[in-house]
Amino acid sequence: MSIAGELEAIFLYDAHVLATDDPVATKVLADIRDEEKAHVGELMSLLRYLDPNEAELFASDEGEVKEMLEELGIT
Ligand SMILES: [Fe+2]
Incomplete structure (x- = not known):
């Protein structure tokens, strides 16, 4: 819940940045x-x-993203 609250705050402040x-x-x-x-x-x-x-669990699929980056030529 704390992480969700921080993410919500990020989106809120970002919307305010874009609005001014x-x-x-x-x-x-x-x-x-x-x-x-x-x-x-x-x-x-x-x-x-x-x-x-x-x-x-968070780390378990990091390899998949690394593979995608390699396919795109991004190292
Ligand atoms: Fe915070």
Whole structure:
């Protein structure tokens, strides 16, 4: 739920960034949005610590994405 809340905040701040043409508001809101992204990273790290099985599931399909990147010539 905490991660979902952070993601919701990211989308909300991003919508506000896109909705304003004031450069100061854009800068401040984008900074807050990016802080929320950092919070997602912190919570994901906490989740991996608290639930190693979940961490394995997250990592299980990383290989598929790497294969797709290689097919696209992206390394
Ligand atoms: Fe946050």
